[in-house]
Amino acid sequence: MALSTVQPFDLAIAGAGVFGLSIAHCALKKGLRVVVLEANYVGAGASGGLLGALMPHMPARWNPKKEFQFQALLKLEDHIEQLEFETGLSCGYRRCGRILPLTTQDKLEHHLERAEESKQRWHPKQTGFSYLVEPAGSRSDWLNATAAPFGIVYETLAARASPRSYLQVLAAFVSTRGTLIEGAEVTGFEEASGTVLLAGNREPVRANRLVLSGGFAAFDLIEQFTGERIGRGEKGQALILEGKGLENRPAIYCDGLYVVPHANGTVAIGSTSEREFSDATPSPGRSRELIDRATAFCPQLAGREVVTDWAGIRPRCNKRDPLIGQLPGHDAVYAATGGFKISFGIAHQIADCLVAEMTGDAPTYELPATFKPDHHFGINRLDADI
Numbered sequence: 001m002a003l004s005t006v007q008p009f010d011l012a013i014a015g016a017g018v019f020g021l022s023i024a025h026c027a028l029k030k031g032l033r034v035v036v037l038e039a040n041y042v043g044a045g046a047s048g049g050l051l052g053a054l055m056p057h058m059p060a061r062w063n064p065k066k067e068f069q070f071q072a073l074l075k076l077e078d079h080i081e082q083l084e085f086e087t088g089l090s091c092g093y094r095r096c097g098r099i100l101p102l103t104t105q106d107k108l109e110h111h112l113e114r115a116e117e118s119k120q121r122w123h124p125k126q127t128g129f130s131y132l133v134e135p136a137g138s139r140s141d142w143l144n145a146t147a148a149p150f151g152i153v154y155e156t157l158a159a160r161a162s163p164r165s166y167l168q169v170l171a172a173f174v175s176t177r178g179t180l181i182e183g184a185e186v187t188g189f190e191e192a193s194g195t196v197l198l199a200g201n202r203e204p205v206r207a208n209r210l211v212l213s214g215g216f217a218a219f220d221l222i223e224q225f226t227g228e229r230i231g232r233g234e235k236g237q238a239l240i241l242e243g244k245g246l247e248n249r250p251a252i253y254c255d256g257l258y259v260v261p262h263a264n265g266t267v268a269i270g271s272t273s274e275r276e277f278s279d280a281t282p283s284p285g286r287s288r289e290l291i292d293r294a295t296a297f298c299p300q301l302a303g304r305e306v307v308t309d310w311a312g313i314r315p316r317c318n319k320r321d322p323l324i325g326q327l328p329g330h331d332a333v334y335a336a337t338g339g340f341k342i343s344f345g346i347a348h349q350i351a352d353c354l355v356a357e358m359t360g361d362a363p364t365y366e367l368p369a370t371f372k373p374d375h376h377f378g379i380n381r382l383d384a385d386i
């Protein structure tokens with residue numbers, strides 16, 4: 001039967017990245033009828049990447065955004081376990097921990113303060129997670145001792161997942177319990193009649209609400225609905241090396257790069273950040289640079305075969321924080337985008353908040369004010385800053 005003639009969906013979601021699929025997953029579990037409309041294919045956007053770092057913000061200068069992410073990371077393990085149980089598929093998740101090198105006396109002192117603050121912020125007695133400074137030479141079979149002359153931080157809250165597997169697991173759940181249509185680009189929404197317009201000759205879809213979760217491309221649609229441009233895309237590049245035997249090592253963050261060992265015997269290295277870019281494909285020169293920089297502080301990566309490289313475009317709001325909620329001037333149009341570098345660790349909690357806003361339920365954890373539309377529109381918009 002044509003989708004336009006059946007009973008309208010409660011919710012249409014434009015974009016099958018980690019935000020869109022997490023919202024669909026949450027809404028389906030709350031009993032809503034959901035359709036996800038994806039312009040290309042699942043994982044076509046930034047969520048189809050390689051790195052999968054689920055890294056907490058530093059326990060310093062604490063604020064509601066850091067607390068939100070902390071709460072999300074605490075819950076993620078159970079969320080993924082449940083999702084894996086529901087689908088029988090793996091997300092490649094592991095609480096791997098993270099090493100940070102201390103390169104100067106100043107940094108050592110700074111991180112000793114953070115270690116102290118972590119006792120207040122991370123509640124180690126209740127959660128079991130620690131942020132500790134270890135002496136020079138610690139864990140030097142993984143992070144080169146010369147890269148950490150003043151010691152290291154070793155924290156146990158950080159985790160990793162395979163972005164592509166996580167996405168496929170969410171997509172499997174959504175296709176089984178709801179409707180997921182690839183090759184369906186949303187171009188508009190007639191709010192009065194609940195008609196979602198699609199590109200090409202595709203028949204419209206009827207839905208009572210629409211969520212714009214098209215990653216960086218969502219900023220175009222948001223502008224179409226509100227007349228305001230509140231974010232942009234930022235290119236990033238990563239790669240994976242063969243990494244047999246390294247699967248259980250912690251992640252390293254050094255020299256602005258993550259090294260993240262994965263369950264399938266690969267190690268991801270990333271990422272670059274480019275505000276200006278003319279094409280969205282990976283550059284071989286940048287891949288070489290990533291390998292050289294990572295090998296310098298992690299010699300066990302030397303000579304390992306490159307499995308693949310990849311580039312994507314991160315959605316970044318003007319004010320850095322994600323935009324989650326109802327668009328100004330619209331009763332039935334919502335947005336969820338701008339996760340920038342931390343989307344994978346918070347998507348499930350973002351989804352819970354957005355669906356709660358629609359159903360009138362209380363969210364399990366409140367959105368920070370800086371994630372709400374009021375923070376992003378008006379004086380905060382990108383072109384207003386220039």
Ligand SMILES: Cc1cc2nc3c(=O)[nH]c(=O)nc-3n(C[C@H](O)[C@H](O)[C@H](O)COP(=O)(O)OP(=O)(O)OC[C@H]3O[C@@H](n4cnc5c(N)ncnc54)[C@H](O)[C@@H]3O)c2cc1C
Nearest residue numbers: 015017018019039045046047053186214215236342343344
């Ligand atoms: C190199 C790199 C490394 C990264 N590493 C990490 C990391 O380690 N940890 C982390 O948490 N985050 C990381 N990120 C960031 C993370 O990948 C993004 O923030 C996240 O994937 C954004 O998810 P999204 O669902 O908002 O958008 P996307 O994943 O971009 O998904 C949007 C989807 O919407 C579709 N779409 C667009 N317009 C429309 C439309 N009109 N109609 C229908 N569909 C549409 C697109 O085809 C796409 O599939 C990294 C990003 C990059 C580039």
